[in-house]
Structures are given as structure tokens and as C-alpha cells.
Amino acid sequence: MGDVDRRRALAQQFRVDSVRCAAAAKSGHPTSGMSAADLMAVLVDGYLHYDFDNPDAPTNDRLIFSKGHASTLLYAIFRAAGAISDEELLTYRQYGSMLEGHPTPLIPWVDVATGSLGQGLPFGVGMALAGKRLDRLPYRIWVLCGDSEMAEGSMWEAFEHAAFYELDNLTAIIDVNRLGQRGETMHGWDLSSYTRRAESYGWAVIEIDGHDLDAIDRAYEEATSIDRRPTVIVARTIKGKGVKEVENKEGWHGKPLDDPDAAIAELGGITNLVIEVAKPDPGEPHRFETTGLELPRYEVGSEVATRKAYGEALSAVGAARGDVVALDGEVGNSTFAEIFGKAHPDRYFEMYIAEQQMVAAAVGLQARNYKPFGSTFAAFLSRAYDFVRMAAISRATLYLAGSHAGISIGEDGPSQMALEDIASMRAVHGSTVLHPCDGNQTAKLVAGMPDLTGIVFLRTLRPNTPVIYGADEEFPIGGSRVLRSSEEDEVTLVGCGVTVHEALKAADALAGEGITARVIDCYSLKPIDGATLADAAEATGRIVTAEDHWPEGGLGEAVLAALASAEAQAHVVRLAVTEMPRSGKPEQLLSVAGIDAQGIAATARRLVRTQVTAS
């Protein structure tokens, strides 16, 4: 069988398998797989280099289905490649099967979860960066994109960055099947609308009929030969191609076919073609030279901003570990990621003001075994929240540092103040949420971060804060620090970040009035130190939490949840930012919000005195 005949047969098999999967599951998106079947048949038969027996091989190409709903097509490829059996293919979408509705890395040959549209290509940018700049290996990243998802701005962030970084190892394939979920896309079959945009960003563009196997072949050939520019293949296709009942018809998105047997017959019946996907040449990734770890050390009693300590510590960690890389959203002089950038320019990526692409690139980099630290103002990580959510589904390990937390930033005003970041980051599956209050604590937490898995969020402060911990102290994840404690404690003050210092001052003030207060630095918000909090509840019966954050989902609720889990009872009063903050001096704003020393002390005093009176 010649190339074209074999590929034609393979594409039909992919279509048949898409129909079969959806029929077995009684759900799924077979028509979305059918449009791209020819594109993928030529790719896996002629261009993809991938060792299915060794998905971790460093020289493997990477194939990303940015249109993750076309998963039946991807799984059909796996069957044709001999990676899964026909029986396993038909477990599609059944409970316990790794072949879920949208691909996730539960599957050994999938690196990143997709299904939220507009993310696969940005992830691919991260992998392509790894290939060109870090691994320095000739593997190629192939990304199958849907036409509907081109409406997501994140796709154009990817176009921008891929061109800027000259990622000629990246090929995007847009499956322009004209039909979105509810009808025609904005541009239908006007391929030129995609072409014009892609060219304007500096990409090489090849327009083809996505069902013309020769044209597809020539397009891949050309794409692999273009230097210093990424390539996009804009392919006109027909949704549901091959089955007249559904071809190019509205109303068939995300639905199994009415008569799968007839459709399979129309497509030529079930076949069992096996393809030998070309294996890549062997190769090993570049290794960056390292030295020992010399963390910054701050003198107790001096002052430093935790964001500055972040930058200095990260730079030190980067010297000790060649797998640590950093990305920043054009605010490296504020997050202090620039310190890493100056020390390790080969491992620093300026992502400009494109937080979605920054987080997505981190996801791609970690899929290539790097330890990415991404930073911007914590408020602006909210821009990439869907990417963080999906990163958890990718079972990704990455490190996000959000600076300028809370109202303590002062004059810049509420748009720059992260006040929802603890809540949103706690609500990411498997996340770790850390909020240090001083320089040495920050340095130690940063040093430990690369050993953590999952999404790790470190919240740092704009203003300088006093150094209260020695440089050799340890801060385990899930721990806390009891800063003041005695057997007479009548109330516990719990803070994190800037409010730790306010709580300490409050305790001093209370001590002057004869009220002894326990003070806990809850630097690890998730996991949280339930045992220490439960001890405090039992010992003092009264707890005041204070946080530079909205009341919902932050420190206060985390403490309540920890106490509930420990079955500990206490009278808990939560202080937080409850009114929309204004511009002003940090100390003014902390005072107005009632989370400064005076506010904390007043609440503690009321709590102690009221209950004494009541008893």
C-alpha cells in the first residue's frame, strides 16, 4: 500500500474509532475528531517521532491536542500505534478508564491536560522553549488546535511569544471545521482570517485543504524546514467528515452518532491497521552547571521585603539546581525575579504582560522536567486562574510567587492588591499555599519549594518587614511558628505575612494590660498546622485571626476548617479586609481595615473581657 492509501485507510480507522468510542460511551465529540483525522494520519505516519514504549525519552516529539474534546481521535492514534488495545479504547469515558472525556496525563503519552480551550498551544510554547533553550534537543512540538478556540486571547499570547522566542520547533495545526459548539465560528471557513493574524505575529503560515493527504504531507515537510519561525498550518476541514448524516451539519457537536453501525459501514468498517510511529534519535538534554546552595541570610532586627528575599533566594536555589527556571510577567524589578534573571539568564524567560502564557509556559516547562517559578503581582495571577486550575488537572508541579499581597502595598490602590489570592489558590486541588512574614523564612521556604509537588503558591509582601527569625531556622510545610506562648495565655492571635508583625505588637500592648496572648505565625496556609491551632484553642479558648485578605476563603476560614477537622472548639473572631480599600499609606490602610496591632488588640481585649464578664 502506498503512502497515500495507507494514510487514507488510517484516517478512516481514526474516524471509525471515534464513532465507536462515542457510541460505547453514549457521549463524546466524534465529529470533532473526524474533521482532523487526515491531518493526524499523515502526522503520525510520516512526521511524528515518538517512542510509545518510552514516553519519557528526552528526544520524543510532543503532540498536544489543544482541542482536547477531540480525544477520541487521540485515543484512536494510541490504538493504531499499539499503545492501547481495542478493548481499552472502548473504555472511553467510563469510570476508572484513563481515557477520559478530555486527555489528561493519567495517560502515559499525554503531557498536559486540555479541555479548557485555548491552553494547548500556550503549553506547547513552554515545551518548545524547553527544547530550544534548555534541553537543546531537536524535538518538535505539534499542537492540534480547534478553530473555535482561536477566539481565546491566550492563543494570541502564544502566537506572540512563540514568534518572539523564534520557536521553529513548534507547529500548530488549526482544524478549521467551521462549526463551533452552537453554530458557525466567527470566521467560518475564511481561512485567510487566521492566516492574516498569524502572519501579522510573524509566523510562517501554510493554508491547505485538511483532507488532501498530499497537501498535508507537503505542509508538514515545509513546516519542519522553516528556520527561526514557528509554523501554523491552517487547514480547511469538514466536521464529521466521512459520514453524510453529520458532515458539516450543525447540531452534532459533542454528540454520539444516531446510527453508529451505519456510520462505521459508510466509513469502510472496523479495521486494525497498525502504524510504526518513527522513533526519535537518542539524545540527552543539556545540563546546567551548578554550585552549592548559599541562601541569603538576613540579620534579625534588620528589615527586608519578602519579595526581595524571594528573588535572592530563588537566585541561590538556581545556582544549586540546574533544573530551576524562572518566568516573570514584565514586573521582575518588583517581584525581584530579575535577580534570578541576572544570575541565570539562560534559564530566565521574560513573558511580558501575558500572565496566561506565563503560567502555561510553566506548565509546558515542567512537563519537560524543569522546576518553573513564575512570578507577578499576586493580584495578576488571577488573570491565569483557569490555567492554574487546569495545571492541577495536568498533575503539574509548578511554583507561583505572587508579590504585592493585600492592602499593605498602599498608594497604588485596589487594582494592584491581591485580596482573593489565598482563597483562589487554596481552592486548587493539591495546592500548597505559603505566606512568609520575614526574609529568612521566605528564603527557607523558597529553598524547599522545588521538592514539593503540585501547585505551590508563595505570597510575598511589597513593604519591608522586620526580620524576626534566624537564618538557620526551619519552616516545614504544614507547620506554624508559635512566637509567644505561656501557660497563662488567655487568647491566641493568628496571623500570616504582614499581620504576624501586627499580632506581635498587639501581644505586647495586651501584655501591658495584663492580658497574655499566644501568637502564631501561620505561614503555611495549606496544609495548615491543625494540631498547633487545636492546642491553642484548647489552651486559650479564644482565637483572633488577622489577615490582609478578604474574609472569604483566607486565613480565618482555613483556621476554622482546621479546628473543625481537629474537633477543637474555640471562640474565633476573624479580622480581615471587609471594605473596598483605597489608596493610602500602608499603615493607614491596615488601621482602617482593623488588621493592625491596635485592631487586633482591641478585638482580643473585647474577647477576653466579654467572656470574663459573662462567666
Added chain:
Amino acid sequence: MGDVDRRRALAQQFRVDSVRCAAAAKSGHPTSGMSAADLMAVLVDGYLHYDFDNPDAPTNDRLIFSKGHASTLLYAIFRAAGAISDEELLTYRQYGSMLEGHPTPLIPWVDVATGSLGQGLPFGVGMALAGKRLDRLPYRIWVLCGDSEMAEGSMWEAFEHAAFYELDNLTAIIDVNRLGQRGETMHGWDLSSYTRRAESYGWAVIEIDGHDLDAIDRAYEEATSIDRRPTVIVARTIKGKGVKEVENKEGWHGKPLDDPDAAIAELGGITNLVIEVAKPDPGEPHRFETTGLELPRYEVGSEVATRKAYGEALSAVGAARGDVVALDGEVGNSTFAEIFGKAHPDRYFEMYIAEQQMVAAAVGLQARNYKPFGSTFAAFLSRAYDFVRMAAISRATLYLAGSHAGISIGEDGPSQMALEDIASMRAVHGSTVLHPCDGNQTAKLVAGMPDLTGIVFLRTLRPNTPVIYGADEEFPIGGSRVLRSSEEDEVTLVGCGVTVHEALKAADALAGEGITARVIDCYSLKPIDGATLADAAEATGRIVTAEDHWPEGGLGEAVLAALASAEAQAHVVRLAVTEMPRSGKPEQLLSVAGIDAQGIAATARRLVRTQVTAS
């Protein structure tokens, strides 16, 4: 004084005032205002139509500083227009001043808060849509954009949608001053990079020297004459223009000048020019015809998905209120927003898969007094989280409906499951979070939504659920429904959405074992019905919460917070989704997560029996 001389003097005054503001505040971004001073001088002197005495005038043009950090320039305009005094100008960034670090609608002449970059232009798209499609008035939207923020994908979502909707009443002005916060932007002074992109999206583009007053004038003249296309003026400017010490130099972003007096002298000294900004012709917005409100009514015992009830109720509300408009992210056949779209096509906006632009357009529409309902899968609202956060700072009132909540969606898998939406939406200032469990409850909540202010989030379900409430029952915001209650209640089961039905089944099962359970439908998660929960805590001492959401920041923590605020004590066990869900049937997934009737009953049983044994 001729036009050019007057405008030159005005621009210098704007620069001087920018320097003065930052000097007084000891912070701010004077150099970012100085680059755009000429652009704004010509605009306000020759093209803006705005009645500063009547900012609500329906025919006023709208001026948005998408580069919100250039606020000193905006405030300088206000002074020149006689809207604020010199004394007030110098309150910039001081606590209590409305002239905050970044503009907010605390200022009568500001419609939307900016400061998170990449948002002003998308807001402008919403306002321009209002002008063309709803108000049908000839006002114009002017948006001053920074060059750095062009890296945000959201800007290109705005380009895409503005062209698609032929918004020739929208003019963007890109202040290409070459320098971002930490150095040069990706494209520096390569104006053509912006021009190529904008043209590829179908905009009219005019490249100019942004300090050439004649060229600026011609550009505005041309922009106001172009039909059916939005226009972008790409202006080459110099950051810090007019003061040699800082002109076009790195390291001067977001900093007051070292020697403001010398800079003011170099700029020509303090002046007090007053401009007569042209007032718009009077006019009244179009009114849409309305009829009475006829909400859908579902028969008790029948089944309907709450997302379907949302669409039907919204359509009914739209018939009764001409100010209600709807937007959807290309999933209107899943969210059922399409029912509204078919009934009220003039007030329905397809935003394709661009959730950021969808929410931003809603912000713009509400600034023009409409009541926008934006819908997509709740999981994908996470894409627009920064826009929701900023909408709260805009003091915006808008309604977001997120469908396909939680694992009850089943086979599509985790990428489509909202499991962090309650947490993230609760942590938005002033938000309301609602999660109905049946069709009639949904309809009543939707009917009441247009009377609420702030960000209102309604979470709806994919699967059908039983109708348990009569069509005439009322569901006040901040309320709950006690579905089972007796004096012998030993435990309280609290659910919302799908878990209400599971809790009811659990109560039935427990009743068969002689355990009487109170059941509360906590449909209003924020504000939450603390009094009813406190009563239940007192009456039963034991509470089981069950939610189709991660454990953090959702129903369980909201209940704990409500109890803590009410100083009520109970043994609370929170059931939630704790492991990354898989594809599977909804009932399988609910069971595996332990939030189905069996899981709830088992926990309640253990709680009752353990404590009975212990006492």
C-alpha cells in the same frame, strides 16, 4: 492663541500636573502620563464630547484609560476641564481622595476601574456595543492604551470582537512609548508590529508621531469618519517627554521625578489653562418594549436542569425588563442562554470562546445602565477571574451564570467541572453567590437578580434534578430553606444544588434507622443564612455539610464562618470533593466522592452514634 499653540500649552500643563501629582504623593507614574499628554490634549480640546456637569448624560462620549497607571494625566484633564480644583488634584493617592493610584468610578467621570492592564479596551468594546446596538446613540468610546498591555491576549479578544461587531464608534489610541515597567517592551518603537496585527483583525489603523499635534488632529478626524470599522491610532511617543532627565530613559517607571521643581520649570511652569470640553448634543437612549413577567413554572415532582430553568427564566425576565441583556461564551445551547437569544436577539451578544471579553463587555454594558447576564460553564468563568475582581473595583453590577457545576456533570471529566467557583466567587468583594437546586427556585432567583447590586454569581447544574419547590415559593437572598425539621432532630444535613437532593435521600434513609435529620437547602451561599444555621447548630449539635466543590472556600467553610460569626457551636463535618475526579457517570462520581445520599447518611450516622456513645 491658535489651536496648535493652545493644545501645546495644554499638553505641557498636563505634564506639569503629572509631575506635581507624583511629587506631592511621593509615588505614581508621571512619565507614563507625559508620553500621552499631546494625544490627550488634542482629544479633549477638539474631539471629546462630554458634559462634566452631567456625567450621566446618555450622549456623552466615554474616555477610558486602559493604561490606568497614567492616572495623573487623567486627573490633569479633570483639572483643566474645571471638574476638580488644583487643591483636589494634589490629593492624588492620599487616603480619602477619590484620585486614587489607578482610576475608579469613585470619580464621577470614570466609568470603569483600570489598573490591571489589558482591560480598558475590552470594557470599551462593551460600551461601544451599548452605543451601537442598545442605546443607538452616536457617542464615541475613546480608549487610551499602553504599549506594554498589548501583550495581554484580552486586548486581542477586544480587537476581534470590536471588528466583528463593526464598532466604528470605538477609537483606541496606543501610546507606544517603548518602555514597559522593567525595560523595553517586546516591540519597542516598531509601530508596524501593532499596525500589522490590528489590520489583520480588520481595524482601521493610523500611525502617527504622538507628539505631532497636527498629525494627532488629523488622526482623530479620520478616526471619526470611518464606517463599520473600529480605528486604532498607533502613536510613537517618548516616555517622560518634556523633561530631559527622564525622557526615554529606563528606570523611571512608576516613580516621581527627582527634582520636580526643575522639571516643572523645564516644562514651562505651572499654568491654569481651562478648556471648554465640547458638550454632546442631547439625546435619549432607545428603549426596548416590554411585556409582563411570566416566569416558567415547573411541576413539583417533574425534573428539569437548573441551567434550563436559568435560560427560560432569563428569557422571561428579558421580556419584562428592557434593560436586561445577555452574553454567552459560545455555549448558549448548554447554558441555555440561547433561549434568551432567540426571544430577544437585539439584546443578545455572542462572545464566542472569549470569556475575558464576555465579562469585560458586561462591565462596559452595565456602565451604560444595562443589566448584563453573562454565561458559560462555571469552570470557564475562571478564565475571566481578574476581570471579575476588577469589576468589583469598578463597583459594577453584573450577573454571571456558571453552568455545569461540579462532578455531577459526569463523563466530560475534570476540565469541564467547576469545583473552585464558589470559593473564588465568594472571595470577590460585595459578591452574591447563589446555587439553586430546582427549577422553580432557579426561576425565582433569576427574577430577583436584576434588583441586586454588585457581582452576582448563579451556579447551575447540568443534570436534571427533581422539582421540589412550588412555583410560587419565594427565595430571598441570604435565606435558606429548611426542608426537614422536627423537635427530635439529632443532626443537620446542609446541602446546596445537587447535594440538596442527596441530603433529602440521606434523611429518608436515616429516618428508617430512627435517626431524625434536619435538612437545609443553603441556596444562598453569600450572604448565608447564619441564623438558620445557628438554630440548627443549637438544636442538633451536629452538622454535616455536603458540596459538589473542593473543600476549600465552599459551602462547608461558609457554614463554619457563619456559625463562628453567630457564636454558635456544633460538631461540623464537611463533605466535599477531595480527590481529582475522573470521567464517569454522575451518580458514580457523587458516590466515589462521598457526597451522595449514602455518603452523607454514613457520616451523619457516625456522628450521631459516636457522640451518643461518648456521652
